[in-house]
Structure formats: C-alpha cells, structure tokens
Amino acid sequence: MVSIHSLSYFVLLFVVFSCESPKKVTGDKHPNIVYILADDMGIGDVQAFNPDSKIPTPYLDQLASEGMRFTDAHTSSAVCTPTRYSILTGRYNWRSTLKNGVLWSDSAPLIETERSTVPAVLRTKGYHTAFIGKWHLGWDWGHDADGNIDFTMPVTHNPNDLGFDYAYGHVASLDIPPYVYVENGQVTAMPIDSTQSEDRYGWWRKGITAPDFIHEDVTPNFFRKSIAYVEERSKEEKPFFLYLALPSPHAPILPSPEWQGKSGLTPYGDFVMMLDDYVGQLMAAIKEAGIEENTLVVFVSDNGVAPAAKIDELIAKGHYPSGIYRGHKADIYEGGHRVPFIAKWPKVIKAGSASAQTICTTDLMATCAEIVGYQLEDDEGEDSYNLLPLFSGEKLGRPYREATVHHSDKGAFAIRQGKWKLAMTAGSGGWSFPTPEDVEKIDTLPPLQLFDLSNDPREENNLQAKYPEKVSELKALLTRYIQDGRSTPGAPQDNDGEKIWEQLWWMRL
Template identity: 55%
Template sequence: MKRILLLCALVPFTFMTSAQNSRPNIIYILADDLGYGDVSALNKNSQIPTLHMDQLAREGMVFTDAHSSSAVCSPTRYGILTGRYNWRTRLQSGVLWSYDPPLIPESRTTVASLLKQSGYHTACIGKWHLGLGWQQGENGKVDFNKPILGGPTAIGFDYFYGITASLDIPPYFYIKNDRITATVIDSIKGATGKGFWRAGPIGNDFKHEEVLPQLTQKATDYIKEQAAGKQPFFLYYALPSPHTPILPAKEYSGRTHTNAYGDFVLMTDDMVGKVLQAVKEAGIENNTIIIFTSDNGCSPSADFKELKAAGHYPSYIFRGEKADIYEGGHHIPFIVKWPGKVKAGTTTATTICLTDFMATAAALTHRALKDNEGEDSYDLLPLLLQKGVYQRTYTIHHSIDGNFSIRNKNWKLEFAYGSGGWSAPREKAARTQQLPPVQLFDLAKDIAEKNNIAGKNQEIVKQLTHQMEIIINDGRSTPGAKQSNDVPVNYLKYR
C-alpha cells in the first residue's frame, strides 16, 4: 500500500518536471553594432579573440547567413520583438530619438506577451530604443519623475531594468520598470571621439563607463533569481555595446592590439561570458536556449582605418557597414545553443531573419500565431532541430535612408542607386554619378556585391520587384489573411 501511495505522489512531480523541461528558459543576447567579422569563430582572420562567443559557437549552431531586418537599431528591435518588418510602421527610415513615443502599441502581440501567456516570467534588461511615453508637467516640459508609459512592462515584460536608447542618446537614466532610479537629475556635456555621447539630462546614479557592467550584473542576478524558482523565464538582454560611446574598461585597454573598439568588443565578449557562467552556476544550462546576435553591422565609429591597419575587418568579406543596404549593414552573427536539442558544432547556411524569433517562440510553446501576429516571422525549429522544412523564401532588408532590398536564394535586388546608408556611394552621390536605380547581385558568386548584373537579368529583376510589391501590399510575407500596414509604404520613394 505504501508503495502505491509513493507512486501516486511521484506522478504529479514527474508530470510537473516534464512540463518544466518542455518549456526551456530563453535568453536572447543582442549586441549593439557588432560586426560579423568581429567574432573570431566566424572570421578566422579576426584580431579579437572572442572566447565566449566562440564557446557558444562550439556548443551550438552557427547561422552563416543571418540578417537583421534593418541596418540600424530601433527598426531591428521592433522586428525582433514583434516578428514584423519595421517599415510597416511609421518608422520608414532612421531610428527613434530621445523623446519619441512608443513604436510598439500595447495592442500588438510581442514575443514577451506571447511567452508570458504561456507561463513565462519575462524580463528586458539593457538598451530599449523603441520609444517611451514620457509624461509632461504643468510647464509643458518632460517630468522625469512621473511614471513612463508604453515601455517594456506595457507590452509583455514583467520586469525592465535598462536605459532609454543608445548610450550616446539622452536622457541618461536607469529605468526600473516604469520609473527612473535617479534621485537627483543633472545635465552632462557632450563627449567627442570614440567615447562620443550627446549632451543632455543625466541621473545622479548614472556613469557611462559603468553602464555595461551594471546591466550585465542585473542580467546575471535575474538569471540566478529565476533559476531558484519553478517558472520558466525569458530574458531579453540588449547589450549597449560595442556601440558608441566606445568605453573599454582599463583592464581591457590595449589587449587586442587593434584599437579602442577592438578592446570594447573584447569587454563585450566577457559580459557574454558572465551570462554563460551565471547559467552554468545556476544549474539550468541543459534547459536553457541561448541566442546570441547583433542588431546590425559595425559602425564607422569603430574607425575602420585603424582596424584595417591592425588587420581586422568588422564587416568580414561583405561590402558596406551599419546603415547600408549592402550586406555589411545587415548580415550579422547568429548563434543558438540548446543542449540536447541543437547539435553542438553545427552550421547552417540557410538565409534567416531576426524577425523569425516570434514564430520560433510560438512553436516552442505550441501556440499558433493569429493572422495579425508575427506577419513576417518564420519558425526556426526545423533548422535548429534538423527536422522538417524551414518555410522562408523571401527576406526584405531595409537601410537607414529607407531603401529596400529583397533576397531570394542567391539573388539580391536592391532598390537604391548606392548604399542607401553611410558608405560610398551615398544615395545623393550615386545619383550624381548617374548610377543605375536598382542593383542586382548573385551572392553565390559575388558576396562582396561588386558586380551589378541587373541590366543583364531583367526577368529576375521583374520577378523580384513583383514579389516585393506583393509582400508590401499583403501586409505580411508569411501565409495567412491579408493585413494592413500602419502607413502607406512606397519602396520607390528614393527615385
């Protein structure tokens, strides 16, 4: 009889344990302006030994053809959290600034709200850069002491600790949930050089040099706290580095023999290592998915001339840089570790997009997406588990100027006279040079995008242009009912 009672008691425990194991913890680490060529596991000629990123690559799957949906910060972050292209919103070019309102409405499903509905505790730590609802005082000016509306905790995150935007964009505060942590507000002058930041309001507990380690400490503390409980968790850790201001701590200065940027990448890698160590020490390594990626390519603020002299190329073999429609703008590192599920040391050359996180999270939790959710998101599990077929056929890229390109297999059609961004030729110069209004590249033969073959392949140009129009007009690039874009979208407005 005692044996029967013992078995009955074990059944709920076994079921509960099985349920927990079927819902892995998810940690999404997003670097800021990290180039594909900065990761030594992806670039044998990298002059920066990224030991911890390399460890992830050895223990997980490397995606060698991963792309951010945009070549700059805010739009990419929108795509990651919503599974929808940013250009379907009001953000048709550029990024959000200091006091811009929230880009993600509270009515839209995000990865965080989806996972929260599935029983996850959800946290956002780090850089936000998706707009905040700052309230005004009676004098019509921003009252920093009032609750902040429309932030992370309004769209699915249970907990937020982070900064408003890039570390060079004011106001400079730590925000916990919906309030700043500062007790006194002052102002700070701008800084120049690699340590660039803009002048603006600053809290009395905020020092630019301390932000990266401070946020990492919050991330590791969160991991330890959540590991002690029974609820699965999702941590979106948006690093503020190696974006400007480039501020390597003293113990990293000079270690890479490249320049301050290289040393800052090394420091960033160490912060990734601290997260990996926290997971291991918490005993949750075998039931935690870790995703590591970057929001776009490397910025010219890194000083490419100095890095080249040291034999380092952040954009690897790709043309262009952050902001560009060329590969250097959006071809980014993407590594996934999931012990026991994703085979260690594997690589895939399949073209994916950061918008795919939404559909992947839905598949992990056995949640079917509605027609108005994740309209540009495809499930990555077939690639990760090496079972089934990944469904993406077309991928849309977007530059800081608002130029589009469409990718299908080896073909990439760019609707731009030039880079659509910061590298030469910029759009104005390219028009002056009377360069063609579209660029077509066969990336299988020309990954450096040197030879525009649009003139010799008009049928391919026509077919890809037609598909571009369908994806815009349907309000989605995935199968499902037609949806509406938030604003009219004109992919030819550059002409």
C-alpha cells in the first residue's frame, strides 16, 4: 500500500486560484521563455507534488512556490521521442509517421522542415531561439560510401532547420551511440575511441565517443551552456526562447561524486537531487541577470519514471516515484504520462498557485502564439490549447480542454474527459503488467478499460461493462479527433502515414 496521506492528494484535485483579480499580460516587451524538459522523472519524485517523496527537491519546490503547480499535467506520449515532437509542434505525436516507439541514432528526422514549430513561430516575432540538450527527433548525418556516419560532414535537417538560431546537443539518449556533441550542424570533436559502461545504474551501450563527450559531465555541461546563454542574451533587447532538453534522470544514472549517496536511497535519488540543484543554479542566473520578472520558466518531464531507476528498490525504501498512480514510463496508465509541471512568470502568474485543469505538453505552441500575438494557421498546433487563461488565474467556468489523448510506447490510445478515462487496450500498452504480451497469454481481459479517476486515481476498477454509454461517447470523440487530424477548432487536417493503422483496431471493425 502506498504510504501517502490521501488528503494531500485530494487537495491537488482542486484548482487553487487567488481571490484577487487575475494578473493580465501587459506591456510591449515579450517575455523570455525557458522550457526545461527533464527525462524520465516521475511525478512522485518532486516533493511539491508528493509530500511523501523521500528525495529532497528544494529548488523545484521553490520554483513551484514562486509559480503555478499543475497537478493534472500530461505528456502526449509515455516515451521520449513522441513527447518531444508534440512539445515543439503542438500536434499529437501519433499524427506523425511514428506510430509507436522511439527513434534511434541514425533514424530519419521526424519533424519536416516545412512544419511549423514553437521556435519558428517565436522567431517571426523577434525572438532569439536556442536548443541545448538531448534532441531525439532524428537528424541527417553525412555518410561515407559504405553507409557509415562520416563525422566530418555537416549534419543537416537539424534543429537549426526547425527554427533554432543556436543548437547544441546530442542525437538521442545517453545510452544510444554515437556519443558526440553537434553544434549548429557540426560535430564539435571527432570521435576517436569507443566507450561502454556495464554499471548497474550507469550503463550505456558500446559506441564511438568523442574526446569532449564525457558521459558523467553531459548534464552539468548542458546547464553550464544554458546559464551562459541566459547571461549573454539577457544583455540584449531581443527576447529569447531556450529549450533545455535534459538527458537526465534517464539512464545512464550518473550523479556527480559530490551527489553520490546524498539521497540516502539509490543513485537515482542522488541524480534527481543533482538535477534539482542545477535547476536552482539556472534560476539564480535568471534572477542575477535582472530578467526574472518577465521570464516564463516551465519545468516538466517527458514521461513518467523508467524501470531503469530500479523502482522496486525505491519503493522498498519508502519512495514511490509515480506517487499514487499506477504504472511508469511507456504505459497508458497515469504513471506513464502524468508528470510534474511547474510554470513561473512573476509578471503574470501568482506565486504559490495551483491548477487542477487537465493540460498537455502539446499546449506550448498555442500558449507561445498567444503571448506574442501570432495567429496560428489551420495546419499549426492542431492539438494545442492556450495556457494563458490558467496562468493569469481566470475563472473559466468550464474545462480548459474538451478532452486529452494519451499514447503508450506500443501505440495504445486513451482519451481523458473530466473524471473519465477510456483506454483502448486491455493492459498497460507498455512495459508494466499486464503488457501486450501478458494480455495475449491471459486472453480473458476486456479489450477496453474505463476508469473514474476522481474516485479511482490508481486505476484499479475497470468500469467499461457498467457504463457502456460513456465508453461509446468517449470512443466516438477519440475517433473524431483522429479522423479530423486535430482536436482543436479549425479545418480538418491529414495525419501522416497510414490513415488507419494497427493500434486503431476499433476503427477497422
């Protein structure tokens, strides 16, 4: 049994807004925007979201106390690549050609250069835009006559071609070679050796490695680069957008020596503490640069905690990285995609506020467009909703989103509307029990799962047989979202690739 006081979590189900008048977006100067994306961090890892967390996160807690905490925030997918696609495009990931899983190191780019992105939109309004971190959306390496990557050749179809003025990072996760940095389309140092780690926590696959690519220093390096970028750009009149996509606390789990053993749990706990401290350093840099008041900072994870964190060992020590929620990374259950989401913008957001509205990581596009006065076309941000009314504390009197679609590693769908969640799969659709393979063996589970999250946040009671009308209603809404190519008002759009693919089994009947 999860040792979390139920009262603490039921409080999170209500919107907490000030009784004061909502703050308004005023003035001519657009805000700087800093978007920090953690990798494989669970909602239960941050004490601001889980008071019973055993991992101290003082700087993330401070960020929450100075901004707004979203207690019902979701990534569009329960794994890495798809979530990153949706953040930058405002479009559900399954509308792309990638219908399940993630990209690899030499995969073709997922975002077409013709598709509108958040940085491209912001550049039209005078922003300087930067990407620092883990890309994991594919780019085009140069290849020699034998088909091997030629690291002397320019990298094309890279973040610079998708709206970023400056780009520095690596191609995928820190356990996927090649291990090189690419800066503005050029490899920063020629790989001359191969490295591999078989450490239980800090393992990575064998692969060619550049001399300036030190696995243990990648996360610190990205923060150093980000702090330097903030210090430099704060001196300019032009506003900036920084997309800091961290490779941590995803495996390899590599806390620096000064953090090892600090959590009293496992290396994963130490790694989360290290990340938290670096977030504090970045926030301090923003404050010291004198731009805190009109800088929007968003912190979110790309999906739930991963099994590589050794979840059972954490639980044995009293720490529940998914909080009260079922499942973890890759799953259609809440633990796969319900994530910590914090927004701070002193000029607009009331400190210490919270929202229980359901939001999604697709919402960055429409939010940024509204902030800068950009009118989205019908083929831009098809699944993106503007967060500004929530930031400013408006009393909406209605749900913020009509509904939200979730997606698992194996490509299974779920749709959430209000308290109801309908999963179009018999199991997790991911890596926790029952996996798709388990479902085939059991062969007695209903093909659908309907949960009332207001009374059953742990998703223990499947109500699909009791409420067939609700099942039909949600299934019809999900089908419409898929067929229309969008979930927001506007002209219908086309999805990429097949029109009806394997995971849309109910549309084949």
